[in-house]
């Protein structure tokens with residue numbers, strides 16, 4: 296005999312009657328989905344590539360399949376601690392070794408979409424977060440910090456990467472915000488709609504790329520190129536983000552879903 300009235304039974308019921316809804320936070324992988332562009336002296340991230348082997352034709356009369364290739368950081372993707380030099384000695388720092396419980400976790404949504412619309416270089420600061428908490432309440436531990444910018448609505452336009460002669464211009468956190476989220480709020484990671492967890496201009500910050508440096512140096516994760524963060528409530532959603540189990544993988548493209556109350 297198994298108990299029928301368990302939490303999981305309730306959840307299954309809620310999913311089935313859509314009192315809990317599933318939101319897709321993932322952009323479609325395609326050869327034209329943009330990737331991060333680094334300064335030219337560095338190795339570059341490869342875009343998604345797909346080669347059809349057969350499609351019910353002479354190379355495979357009854358089957359359709361493709362060979363695909365990409366960087367670990369192409370499209371909607373997960374950053375493991377080993378992605379950054381600061382995280383190179385953290386235990387379980389590659390995707391196949393991260394505890395699987397971290398792949399299902401609650402999220403807090405911080406909405407900076409209005410600020411980012413006015414200023415594409417808008418920086419989230421500790422001061423901003425402390426003001427935010429006065430209005431919305433304290434950020435609970437072990438949450439994804441989902442930074443809503445509505446940037447996903449720019450996918451397919453040049454404004455998504457927003458590259459200029461002096462580099463990319465997109466919003467992100469500064470050092471004070473990341474230190475606050477990691478050390479004072481014990482976040483699981485930072486989840487963003489932009490191409491990276493750092494702001495477009497963060498190469499020139501001190502330290503450079505503070506989100507990558509501080510998150511990964513402290514065993515926290517990144518999620519990038521998400522969409523639909525505007526469909527999530529401020530508190531109460533659950534993000535399911537399980538990267539491919541790549542041996543020694545620094546990250547992985549993935550399908551990210553959120554559970555929300557319907």
Ligand code: MN
Pocket residue numbers: 368372373374517519546
């Ligand atoms: Mn990445």
